[in-house]
Amino acid sequence: MRYRRYLLFVTVLSCFFITGLVTGSKAAQEMDNRIYAGLLGKYVRNGLVDYQGFKNEEAKLDQYLKALEEDQYLKALEEIDTKELSRDEQFAFYINAYNAWTIKLILTGYPGVKSIKDLGSFFSSPWKKKICRIDGEVISLDQIEHGILRPRFKDPRVHFAINCAARSCPPLRSDPYEGAILDQQLNEMASAFINDPSRNRLERNTLYVSKIFDWFEEDFDGDVVGFILKYAKGGLKKGLEINKGDVVIKYLDYDWSLNAK
Numbered sequence: 001m002r003y004r005r006y007l008l009f010v011t012v013l014s015c016f017f018i019t020g021l022v023t024g025s026k027a028a029q030e031m032d033n034r035i036y037a038g039l040l041g042k043y044v045r046n047g048l049v050d051y052q053g054f055k056n057e058e059a060k061l062d063q064y065l066k067a068l069e070e071d072q073y074l075k076a077l078e079e080i081d082t083k084e085l086s087r088d089e090q091f092a093f094y095i096n097a098y099n100a101w102t103i104k105l106i107l108t109g110y111p112g113v114k115s116i117k118d119l120g121s122f123f124s125s126p127w128k129k130k131i132c133r134i135d136g137e138v139i140s141l142d143q144i145e146h147g148i149l150r151p152r153f154k155d156p157r158v159h160f161a162i163n164c165a166a167r168s169c170p171p172l173r174s175d176p177y178e179g180a181i182l183d184q185q186l187n188e189m190a191s192a193f194i195n196d197p198s199r200n201r202l203e204r205n206t207l208y209v210s211k212i213f214d215w216f217e218e219d220f221d222g223d224v225v226g227f228i229l230k231y232a233k234g235g236l237k238k239g240l241e242i243n244k245g246d247v248v249i250k251y252l253d254y255d256w257s258l259n260a261k
Contacts, residue, residue, distance in 0.1 A: 033176055036064045036100060040174050047171020048261040051110050054103055065104060068097050069133035089179030091153050096176050098144045098162045101132045105141070106165050106258070115256045116165045127164075156219040156227065157186040159212050160193045167255040168199070168210065191231045200228065202239040205246050211254045224249060 039060060043053035054061060102116070105126060109119050120126040127142040139147075149158050163172040170193045177185055193210070194200055200209045213224045220227040225247050229240050240247065 035060055036096065036176050040176065044172050044174040045261065047259065049172060049259055050261040051106055055107055055110055058107055061100065061104060065100060068100065086179055088182040092177040092179045092182050094144055094148050095158065095161050097132065097134055098141060098149065099172060101141060102163060102165050105131060113258060115258055117256050150219065157190045159216055159219065160189040161186055165259055167257050167259050169259060194228050194231045195233050195236060202236055205243045206248045206250055208250050208252055211251045214251045
């Protein structure tokens with residue numbers, strides 16, 4: 001009888017301990033997101049970035065990047081149940097990683113940097129610098145975008161979520177991407193970008209669009225007009241529907257100047 005009671009006690013105690021570990025893992029995950037969310041909320045307004053503000057709190061950004069480096073977010077989920085590591089959670093993780101490491105890259109030259117391109121060299125672009133410490137590896141921004149985000153998730157909306165610190169880039173969100181609401185966030189960013197007349201506009205039957213649609217045409221299945229129609233509103237939508245079979249696409253120049261506040 002005493003032995004049974006002892007086993008029951010140990011089992012209950014173990015359950016509490018395991019529950020504590022799981023809760024603790026999730027809490028740590030949320031804490032890491034809150035650090036990044038706090039920085040974005042303070043220093044990103046209407047897509048423009050207060051890099052001096054980020055510079056002043058670079059230690060907090062480093063704390064978040066350290067969590068990415070150790071892959072705490074993914075490992076916490078794996079320790080609970082690998083099935084909980086959903087596609088959207090991974091997708092959001094790598095989008096946040098790309099954006100956060102881009103900010104860090106800019107800070108390495110700030111305030112002297114006027115464009116992210118200033119941080120490259122004649123022989124190598126800034127996107128090829130191996131600065132991103134993730135899951136025990138040191139990789140480049142290009143590797144995150146072209147080696148993970150595009151081929152693994154195959155979602156063209158990623159182009160409106162990742163931010164290259166340039167004026168013509170889709171604006172940086174003032175909150176992190178979250179797996180639970182990722183589809184909504186990606187739709188918001190795609191819609192906002194496409195319906196911004198400074199980035200995409202229709203004049204008679206000529207559709208002036210961002211160079212992004214030229215660089216990554218294959219990601220939009222070679223049908224830029226069709227993709228834009230999915231998110232277009234108002235006059236842009238009406239005009240495209242009327243002229244759909246006769247639309248001429250022209251690509252706008254890309255402004256690489258820093259997206260600084």
